[in-house]
Amino acid sequence: MKSLLALALAACICAPAFAAGDATSGKQKSENCKACHGADGNAPTGPDFPRLAGQHYDYLLKALKDYRSVARKNPIMGAQVGGLSTQDMADLAAYFASQKGALHVIR
Amino acid sequence: MMRTPLVLLLCSLALPALAQGNADAAKGKISMCIGCHGIAMYKTAFPEVYSVPMIAGQSPDYIVKALQAYRSGDRSHPTMRGIARGLSDQDMADVAAYYGGTGKAAQ
Numbered sequence: 001m002k003s004l005l006a007l008a009l010a011a012c013i014c015a016p017a018f019a020a021g022d023a024t025s026g027k028q029k030s031e032n033c034k035a036c037h038g039a040d041g042n043a044p045t046g047p048d049f050p051r052l053a054g055q056h057y058d059y060l061l062k063a064l065k066d067y068r069s070v071a072r073k074n075p076i077m078g079a080q081v082g083g084l085s086t087q088d089m090a091d092l093a094a095y096f097a098s099q100k101g102a103l104h105v106i107r
Numbered sequence: 108m109m110r111t112p113l114v115l116l117l118c119s120l121a122l123p124a125l126a127q128g129n130a131d132a133a134k135g136k137i138s139m140c141i142g143c144h145g146i147a148m149y150k151t152a153f154p155e156v157y158s159v160p161m162i163a164g165q166s167p168d169y170i171v172k173a174l175q176a177y178r179s180g181d182r183s184h185p186t187m188r189g190i191a192r193g194l195s196d197q198d199m200a201d202v203a204a205y206y207g208g209t210g211k212a213a214q
Contacts, residue, residue: 044169047167047168047169048172049166050173051165056158056160057158059157059158062155062157066183071183072182073181101164103162103165104161105146106206107141
């Protein structure tokens, strides 16, 4: 019984410390994204801008965090993430992940 | 009048050195891609766990830009850096033609 309690406690401590993304909030925060990625993230306005619609949530979140930490270097995105909190990033990732788009898996 | 060739020469130098991609030629070059990007919901485990992005249907020029960023070190994922360092500009263009756009090249 004691070990079960310890396990439950350990699971709580290991849980991520911020709320999961909220797509509705993310949509409200996505105004700046539209200029390059298109309204729903599926219609990039330049040939080398990526589609975001339907991409995996955790990948999108990691990309935003990597721009913030400069693990990923891009002048445009580096400037964009400056004003975003981790919660904003999660919300944006949730919004774009929830959109229908052309991205899919092929072998 | 004599200046026209010079102007043309300067114009051609100013053009980006983008190789023209060939989706058919990519078929012999994607063995390193499909092990991760060809499996739905696949997660990378190193250096951290997150979903491998969907790349079929992505903007072709963005795929090239992403591979170039891995090769130059502007993006940090160790596996992708290793793979990108082994690709020529032509390889990158071919892989982008295969996965990019509609992503239907393989079907």
